[in-house]
Amino acid sequence: MIRDTTLGAKLWAAAIWALVGFFVLNLFAMIGTVVTSSFATRWLGTWLPIGWTTRWYDSAWSEFQLGDVLIVTFQVVGAVVLISGVLGVTAAYALARRDFPGKRLLVLLFLLPLLIPPITFGIPLATVLYRTGLAGTFWGVVAANLVPTVPFVILVMIPFIEQIDPKIEAAARVFGANTFKLFVHVLMPLLLPGILAALLLVLVRTIAMFELTFLVAGPTSQTLVVALYYAVFAAGVRAVQSIDAMAVIYMVTTLIWLIIALRFVNPTQIVTRAKQQPAH
């Protein structure tokens, strides 16, 4: 856009920044409310709590069995990341390197789970999983979470693999690498940044994936976000501060991985695959 220096243009710009500022302010105030509340002794009808304490973290930890929940969460996320990595990268490699009849249909098939909201396909999926007895189990939760993550890895990796010149692989073959050596010495090092980025995005998305886990999880296979939902749902039974302490634990868990992920990916990639271009 051409920078304009007239008064009208400046007012317009100021209005837009005010809008962004308003949004960000509310966002931080919302997060701040949760954090403040989690450290509050009593907080009713005042700007700030009467006193500060960390005991809600102890009570949340024991009341909600957060130790177990966290272990389950990381097991689920780990399994989802590994399996979607293996399935997704291999499929993406084939789709990026070969043209075959039905490829467009297949790509559409992989695109659909990302376009259709989880709650829509989650209900029939949960039905099938309940019929087969998988629902409520650890592997049922993993399977449900894989439905959007495998296509996600495929669609992130296809353009990444396409931009690697196939001649590099041809060159490795010419210099005597067999398929295994080609994979280990040439492809893996080249693909690693892309795989890392894709898997970190899967990780962040899976920690926050509520709907699918919620629909298929049983008492022993809930992840943190589902446990948080139940806690908020049953608010009134427990102290608000205790729920907020749990929310803070959830936030910290998510944010640690988000910060790690953002070292390798652009924030925009969490939403879209489009490459950022410099404005000039």
Next chain:
Amino acid sequence: MTIALSQFDEVRLDHVSRDFGALNALRDINLTIRRREFIALLGPSGCGKSTTLNCIAGLLPVTGGAIWLDKSRVDTLRPEERGFGMVFQNYALFPHLNVRQNIGFGLKMRGTPKAEMERKVDEALRLVRLQGQENKLPGQLSGGQQQRVAIARAIVIEPPLVLMDEPLSNLDAKLRLEMRAEIRRIHNELGATTIYVTHDQDEALSLADRIVVLRDGVIRQVGTPKELYEAPAHLDVADFMGFRNKLKGRVLSHENGRAVIDVEGAKVSGIAREKLAVGAPAFAAIRPDDLVAGEPGPNALAVTVDTIEYRGREFVGTARSAGGLDFVFRSHLAVEPGAAIHLRAGDERILVFAEPA
């Protein structure tokens, strides 16, 4: 002719400067462009030639000085209020509009009546020889055709000034020569005042009435192609004009416009182009065409041939002196690599410049 020219006398850049933060992209540019003139801004990348063009177009605000169209100041106007036509490096054709709509865009923005618009667009299509292509989208055109649309779009609004930003740099060598002739033809037919940015001295020499050589945001020399080609004022301009041999030496004498310098113990005399102090470092600049293999004597340097390339009518060779100076020369005879020869040039063919600051 239906595409008329705006009536004005001159465009004047008056002490124009442009800073990017601490960096001076343009420093104190003074230049007057007369009506119907074709001016080329020539220089290496990063010299400020595109910045100058963008400042004139209004795409970049100037940070000092003023730009005048006769008596009216234009640098304070927004680009859309200046009414200059511009041809962009990547053409910047609107991909969603067909050829006719692209060319008519500027007229539409001005609220030109439909009949007049059609007439002018037809005239522009004829001028750039694109009749029959008017309903195609830019994506369906070849590079040369896109270039023609970009030119037509810029001239159809009858601008006082047409700005061209390296318009041929995206074309292959053959098409570039063809479009160069087209630009020349259109300029001859229309006489539109043009500022043309390029880094290619052949383009500048063949197209322009006057050439402005820029370097590091400063005008180094302004002159006709002949003046620049024959009498560059500085070493860097000479370099751009094809003086590929630059022999560093020390000034022995400087009088009556002639200078003698000592290059690796040999005396080289030539025409002094700058003020020279006796004893100071200086450069003798010689075109490869003027450097011939010959006998030892005045203006001759002993060299060893490095490479020799066959170029059809002649050979082009590179050579190196004992002191490590590099030479490019032409020869009608095949000289063997490794041969020890003497290279010499006539007094009138050697220009002597002071060492650049």
Next chain:
Amino acid sequence: MHQALVPTIIHGPSLRQRLAARGFDSVTLLVLPAAIFSLCLFVYPFAFGLVLSFEPKSGGWLANYERFFADSFLYETIAKTLWLAVPVTLLNLVLAVPVAFRVRLMRHQRLLTTILVLPITLGTVLVAEGLLNYLGPQGWLNRTLMTFGLISQPLKLVHNYWGVFASLVITGFPFTFLLTLSYVTGIDPALEQAAATLGASASQRFRHIYLPLLMPGFAITFCLSFVQAFSVFPSAVLLGAPAGPTRVISIAAYQAAFEEYDYSMASAIAMIMGFVQLAIVVGVLASRGLFYRGPASGAKG
């Protein structure tokens, strides 16, 4: 001896070679695990759900659908969901476009995009919990408004329509914005400069250059943002009035499945939900055909 060579020449290409010529070889087979997985866990459940929805617990094969469209408690969920999803999506898009145009000029966009990606990453459950406190009668928002004398009574912003609306803006706006930003940055700035030199004012440049080039992108952004808002679930339960104005269609589907254990009915509702989304998405995407859809970088360079 020499004749032994002849048959290999007469034979046509082997099956393997013929398959390879059409693009099927061992590399292509790498796609199979993911494809089988997708068939088992995405296509099959969907087909199963569709069939199941026509096998109601009682009544004829259309009984589930008849019940849905006869019971106002059920069919009204469609209108309630649309009444949330459509205004929120339009608002988010209308806000995101000018912001994206402004942010595109920024040199350091990353801080802002990182902040905006926070609510998306944290997810709807956390946003619901945060807003319950923040927008509540004793929350900071109402306190601030009362301190400045803008209101005398706390606004009721939770456990109703506006609570869900706010949560959909908090998570939906960044999503819409980041998508819009990626489309806006995809357009060559030289096109706008060219339009400016040809005399187009800022508003004309937007109308004649950016808008037509961005329309297809806006359509996709609208669709993706819309389906997100349409399938709102946790915040509608936690922040809204799940028995009243924010009884959205996903709540109806969830209750059928996990409170009445009527999977057949739940599948029918899920199919209706999918159908409504599909109808709107297809409608919006079909209108894309009216616009230019090629590369937006000023033709090939």
